[in-house]
Amino acid sequence: ENLFKTYKPAPLKYDNIFEFDGQELYDEVTCTAKEIKNLLLTQNDLQPSDICVLFHRISGFTPWIRAVFESYGLPVNITDRFKTGDFPSVSGLIDLLNVHFSRFDHTAVSRVLTNPSLRRRYGDPVHFKHACAYIKVGSGYGKMHRLLTDSANALAAKGIRVDEDGEATGITASILSALKTIELLHDDLAPLTVDQEPGQFIHNFRHLIGKTGYLAKFLNGKGGSALFNIRALSSYIRSADRLFQVLGDYDNRIRTFEEYLEILIDLSQETRFNLIEQPETGIMITTPDEIRGLKFRHLFICALNEGDFPTRYKPEIFKYDGPAGQIKRHSAEERLLFYQALSAWKGEKNGNLYLTNSRRSQKKENVESFFKREMRGLFTITRKDTSIYDSMIYSGREEWESGVWRDIANDEVKNEVRSRIKDHLQQSNRADGYEGSNFAGFIDVDQSDETSPGYPVIRRVNEPFAPTALETYANCPYQFFVKHILNLKPVEDLSDDLDARESGILLHGILSAFHTKLLNEKRTVSNCSDDELKEFLREMVEIAVNDQKVRLNELLDTESFIAAEKVLGIAGDATMSILWRYLLEARENKTGLIPSLFENRFGGLSLTGLGSEKIPAPYEVRIHGTIDRIDINPDEKVYKVIDYKSGKNDYAEKDIASGRKLQIPVYLLATVKGKVTGIPEDHHYLFPQIFSLKYKEDEFGPKDVATPRGSNEDTPEVAERVWTNLLSTTEENIRKFVLGIYEGKFPLTSEPAREEKGCKYCEFSDLCRVKEHKPLEAAQNPSVPASLPDPME
Ligand code: SF4
Structure with missing residues (x-):
C-alpha cells in the first residue's frame, strides 16, 4: 500500500523477508541456487514448483542460471524465449541461401557442407576445400565450374585413379565431389534467385526445404538439442508463412532474391519460441510479466541493480511526447512491474521473499536498486549471511574442489582418481616423471612385432630422411610424429x-x-x-x-x-x-662463379646410427635431398652451394650448431663426401649461401652462411675453418635425432619461447593441445628422474 510513497510508517515486522548480494552476477546466482537447495532439503513438503526466481531482463542471465542450477541438480522451468536464428536448423537454411548471395564464396559453401543435415545432399567439405585450393579459385559459380570441369577433364586424360570399389581417389575425387556440390547447390537455389512475387518465393522456399529432406532430418534428430531444433524450425517456417501471406495480401510486388533473403534473415532474429522444460515440476525462472496471477511460496527477485531492475529509460523514437512525459511513464511502468513481482509471493509464514543483487558487473560497480531500498523502508528485512554456504557442499564439483571426496571415497574410487590425475599430469607434462608415458609423447616401439602400433616408427627410420624432416624433429618431435609418422596433413585452405x-x-x-x-x-x-x-x-x-x-x-x-x-x-x-x-x-655478381648445377638430387649420403639400451647399433641413417643450385668457378677450383628460400635469408650459426637448421649443412656434407655429381673432385667449397626470393626490399637477395663476424672473406681456407666443425656437429645432431625417433620419443617442443616461435604458425596446435602443456625443459633430457608425485597428496 505504501510502496513508492514519500510518507512511510514504521517498518512492518517480518522475519521471512531476506536480502543478500553477491560480488558478481555469478555469485548472486550461485547463492540463490544454494539457498533454494537448502530450502528443498529442509522443508519436506516443498516442491521445486513452489519456488519462483524473477529477473526483469532474463535473457542476459539465462546462460548463468542454466549452468549453475544444472550443476546443483535443480530442475528449472525457464520461460526465456529463444531466438530461432540461434539454432542450426534455422541458421542452416540461411546459410544455404547465402551461397547464392555470396556468389558461391568458398566459406559460404563450406558452412553449408559442415552442417550435418545438408552435407549428405551437397557433399564433403574436405573435398570441396581441397578442390578450391587446387584450382586456386574460391568464388563465382561460372569460373569455379569451368575450372573444375577443365581439371576433371585434364585428370581424366591422365587416367583417373580409382580404389578397389571403382571410386575416384585423391585430388580427382575432390574435384568431382566439388563439381557435384556446386552444381547441386546451383540447381536447388535457381528457382529462388529469380525476381518473383512473395507467394511464389515462399512456395519455392518450402519446396527447397522439402526437396533437400531438411525437415525430415531434424524430425529424426536425436540428443538434447533435437527438440530445440524442431521447435525453432517449425516456429520459423510458421512465421515465414504468415509474413509472406501478409506481404502477398498487402504489398504483392515483385522482389529480388536479395530482398527476400534480407526479410528471412531479419525474421530468424525476430522469431522466438519457448520451450516449457519441466512444467509443474521445475523451479519457475521467469520475468515479472510472465507470472501475472501466479503465486509462489518462496520468491526470489534478483538482479535488483539500477539499470537491471528498474531498467534505464531510453527515449522512444516513434512515440515522442517529450522527455519528461516519457521518463514519468517509464518509471511508472517499472514500478508496476516490481509491484507485480511482489504480488507473486504468497506471503505465508512458511514462505520467504528474497531480494538479491550483485555488487559488480564485469568492470563496473553496480548501484543497488532503488526498489530494494524502498522495501527496507517498509519492512524489516533480514540480511542473509551467505558465508554459511562456504562450509557446505552442494554439488559434485564442490565435493571435488573441497577435497572432501578423499575422506568419503572407497579404495576403488581413490585408485581410479589417482590414475586419472596421473594421466592428466603426464598428458600435460606437469609431472616430473614422464619417461615411458604414451600421453607425453613416448611411443612403445616393439622391433619384433610388425603389427604393434609403434612399428611405423621403425619403418620410418629405415627410410631416407630429408634434412627438413630432421629439422622438424629438432624443433618439435611431436610435429615430426604427426607429419612423418602419422602422415597427417591439415586441410588445405584457399x-x-x-x-x-x-x-x-x-x-x-x-x-x-x-x-x-x-x-x-x-x-x-654478370x-x-x-x-x-x-x-x-x-x-x-x-x-x-x-x-x-x-x-x-x-x-x-x-x-x-x-x-x-x-x-x-x-x-x-x-x-x-x-x-x-x-x-x-x-x-x-663479380665472383667469377658460374651457376652450373641445378636441382641436383643426391641420395647416397649415409651415417652410422647411434645405439642405446633399447636400440642395438649399428644401423644406417640414410639422407637424401635436392640442392637448388651450385655455382662453380673452374679457374679457382671452388664451388658454392646455394639454397633458395621464399622467406628471409637468416640462418644463424647457433641454429646450425643445435641442429635446428640442417638443410645447408647437409647439402655441404653431401658435396664434401662426394655424393653430388657434377663437382670436380679437386674443387673446394666456399661459404654456402641462402638466396631469399621474398618480394620485399630488405629481405631479397643472397647471404653467405656462418661467415666469421666482421669478415666477408670468401675463400676455401676460411670456409673450411668454420665449416669443418659445423659439419661434424651436424653429423652428431642427425645421429642423435634419429636415435630419438628410433626410441619413440615424440614429446611436444620444450622450447621456452615456443608460443612466439614454432607454435605460433604451427598447423597442429589444436591437435597437440599445446596450450594445455607446460613446456618442460627436461622433456628431451633423459637424466630427469622417472617418478611421479602421489596425486592424493
Ligand atoms: S603447436 Fe607447437 S608443440 Fe604443437 S606440434 Fe606445433 S610446434 Fe609442436
Whole structure:
C-alpha cells in the first residue's frame, strides 16, 4: 500500500523477508541456487514448483542460471524465449541461401557442407576445400565450374585413379565431389534467385526445404538439442508463412532474391519460441510479466541493480511526447512491474521473499536498486549471511574442489582418481616423471612385432630422411610424429597467395631453366648492359608463362593473381617482379662463379646410427635431398652451394650448431663426401649461401652462411675453418635425432619461447593441445628422474 510513497510508517515486522548480494552476477546466482537447495532439503513438503526466481531482463542471465542450477541438480522451468536464428536448423537454411548471395564464396559453401543435415545432399567439405585450393579459385559459380570441369577433364586424360570399389581417389575425387556440390547447390537455389512475387518465393522456399529432406532430418534428430531444433524450425517456417501471406495480401510486388533473403534473415532474429522444460515440476525462472496471477511460496527477485531492475529509460523514437512525459511513464511502468513481482509471493509464514543483487558487473560497480531500498523502508528485512554456504557442499564439483571426496571415497574410487590425475599430469607434462608415458609423447616401439602400433616408427627410420624432416624433429618431435609418422596433413585452405611450396617450385623451375639455357649458350648475366638485362628478363618471362606445371597466366585470373604478379610483374610491369630483382642481383655478381648445377638430387649420403639400451647399433641413417643450385668457378677450383628460400635469408650459426637448421649443412656434407655429381673432385667449397626470393626490399637477395663476424672473406681456407666443425656437429645432431625417433620419443617442443616461435604458425596446435602443456625443459633430457608425485597428496 505504501510502496513508492514519500510518507512511510514504521517498518512492518517480518522475519521471512531476506536480502543478500553477491560480488558478481555469478555469485548472486550461485547463492540463490544454494539457498533454494537448502530450502528443498529442509522443508519436506516443498516442491521445486513452489519456488519462483524473477529477473526483469532474463535473457542476459539465462546462460548463468542454466549452468549453475544444472550443476546443483535443480530442475528449472525457464520461460526465456529463444531466438530461432540461434539454432542450426534455422541458421542452416540461411546459410544455404547465402551461397547464392555470396556468389558461391568458398566459406559460404563450406558452412553449408559442415552442417550435418545438408552435407549428405551437397557433399564433403574436405573435398570441396581441397578442390578450391587446387584450382586456386574460391568464388563465382561460372569460373569455379569451368575450372573444375577443365581439371576433371585434364585428370581424366591422365587416367583417373580409382580404389578397389571403382571410386575416384585423391585430388580427382575432390574435384568431382566439388563439381557435384556446386552444381547441386546451383540447381536447388535457381528457382529462388529469380525476381518473383512473395507467394511464389515462399512456395519455392518450402519446396527447397522439402526437396533437400531438411525437415525430415531434424524430425529424426536425436540428443538434447533435437527438440530445440524442431521447435525453432517449425516456429520459423510458421512465421515465414504468415509474413509472406501478409506481404502477398498487402504489398504483392515483385522482389529480388536479395530482398527476400534480407526479410528471412531479419525474421530468424525476430522469431522466438519457448520451450516449457519441466512444467509443474521445475523451479519457475521467469520475468515479472510472465507470472501475472501466479503465486509462489518462496520468491526470489534478483538482479535488483539500477539499470537491471528498474531498467534505464531510453527515449522512444516513434512515440515522442517529450522527455519528461516519457521518463514519468517509464518509471511508472517499472514500478508496476516490481509491484507485480511482489504480488507473486504468497506471503505465508512458511514462505520467504528474497531480494538479491550483485555488487559488480564485469568492470563496473553496480548501484543497488532503488526498489530494494524502498522495501527496507517498509519492512524489516533480514540480511542473509551467505558465508554459511562456504562450509557446505552442494554439488559434485564442490565435493571435488573441497577435497572432501578423499575422506568419503572407497579404495576403488581413490585408485581410479589417482590414475586419472596421473594421466592428466603426464598428458600435460606437469609431472616430473614422464619417461615411458604414451600421453607425453613416448611411443612403445616393439622391433619384433610388425603389427604393434609403434612399428611405423621403425619403418620410418629405415627410410631416407630429408634434412627438413630432421629439422622438424629438432624443433618439435611431436610435429615430426604427426607429419612423418602419422602422415597427417591439415586441410588445405584457399589462400590469397600461392602457397610457399608451389611458389618455390615455380621460381626454382624458372631459374633452373634460365641458367641452363645461359650455360649452354655460354652467356652470363654478370656485368651485362641494361639492354641485355631487359632481354634476359624477356627470356625469363617467356620461360615462366610456358611453365606447364603452374600455368601462371591462368593464375592471373584467380585468387592467387598477386602471387602470379609478383613473379611476372605487378600490374603488367615486368620490372616490378621477382625475376627483375633477381637479374639485378645476378648482374652485380663479380665472383667469377658460374651457376652450373641445378636441382641436383643426391641420395647416397649415409651415417652410422647411434645405439642405446633399447636400440642395438649399428644401423644406417640414410639422407637424401635436392640442392637448388651450385655455382662453380673452374679457374679457382671452388664451388658454392646455394639454397633458395621464399622467406628471409637468416640462418644463424647457433641454429646450425643445435641442429635446428640442417638443410645447408647437409647439402655441404653431401658435396664434401662426394655424393653430388657434377663437382670436380679437386674443387673446394666456399661459404654456402641462402638466396631469399621474398618480394620485399630488405629481405631479397643472397647471404653467405656462418661467415666469421666482421669478415666477408670468401675463400676455401676460411670456409673450411668454420665449416669443418659445423659439419661434424651436424653429423652428431642427425645421429642423435634419429636415435630419438628410433626410441619413440615424440614429446611436444620444450622450447621456452615456443608460443612466439614454432607454435605460433604451427598447423597442429589444436591437435597437440599445446596450450594445455607446460613446456618442460627436461622433456628431451633423459637424466630427469622417472617418478611421479602421489596425486592424493
Ligand atoms: S603447436 Fe607447437 S608443440 Fe604443437 S606440434 Fe606445433 S610446434 Fe609442436
